[in-house]
Amino acid sequence: MTGPMAGAPGVAIPPDGPLLCVETSCDDTSAAIVRSREVLSSIVSSQDELHAQFGGVVPEVASRRHTELVNDVVAEAMSAAGVGWRDLAAVATTQGPGLIGALLVGLAAAKAIAYRRRLPLIPVNHIQGHIAANYSLGLEAPFVCLVASGGHTLLAVVEEGVAYRVAARTMDDAAGEAFDKGARLLGLGYPGGKELDLLAATGDARYVSFPRAVLRGRDFSFSGLKTALLYDLRGRDEAEVEAHRADIAASYQAAIVHQLVEKTAACAAREGLRRVAIAGGVAANSGLRQALTERCEAEGLQLALPPLSLCTDNAGMIGLAAGFLPALPWPTYLDLDAFASDSATRPAKRRPPAARPAHSA
Ligand code: KG4
């Protein structure tokens, strides 16, 4: 379905009209052409090498790089899809949450293109984008979606389209942060999640029994695990760490994955939902994909595993979400602002105890 949801304010756009989509919420500059539920092209220009020298994303550096890359990335996405300016039905872009300077670059580019072409603009929530990646697989709502990335970890009960309720969230670090910080402690390269995943695949996950703090409560917590890794490494001499780095990585990954799988399965049972999906950069983790596949098979749950290219940040997912969201008519969107965080992405401890609906598309 392309175009605004029934009842939502917005302008109608042709259901099969191509959308130009832009995503610059963190350190990837991405543009895509999406038609209905099909991603015709998706270009991601990674800034990993640029930020590797700092060991993490430097927001100001990311913003500047987005300004250098965004026009070329848009042009490449359009040419890869064989789409010209006149073919576009609307422009979609991430409005938040994310790094504010980085978001503003994509938003400004999207506004400029939409204004110049007299097109509607569809602002998209980044989390809803991650969730919508699953619609490329033909999944239908309702479903439980584990959203786990570098900035957020939550369980979303997706009721219709990209409208969701937060059923659980992290009380401290995001799962991606746990991977990245763990990777750093283990002396792996940047970005850490993927490196740790690759190394863990060669190790023995039974080597260290890290705490598996999953039993109480619905929410996630990863900071204790990170500290446990720190103390485990401190208790070993260099030669031992060298010889068993893969085993320690595999044990650490298994503890993160265990928590993610247990909480997701419990959420599906609690909500009475038989369909499960995953989203965000951590959804690319091979250990998580395997463990969740086994768990869902054992419980007779249907599992959607989006392709890796739609898990980490990309503009294709933004276009998939845009299909469910209202399009703002030309030129009403010119004063639209980006936002850095929203109620769904703040850690649990800073919110009132009762979970409230976070997003209604
Ligand atoms: O969704 P994403 O690209 O950006 C955010 O919205 O944060 O997620 C990035 C996060 C990083 O923490 C990265 O280390 C993690 O996803 N990640 C992985 C893997 N690939 C990316 N974590 C574990 N295993 C992976 N294969």
Ligand code: ZN
């Ligand atoms: Zn993301």
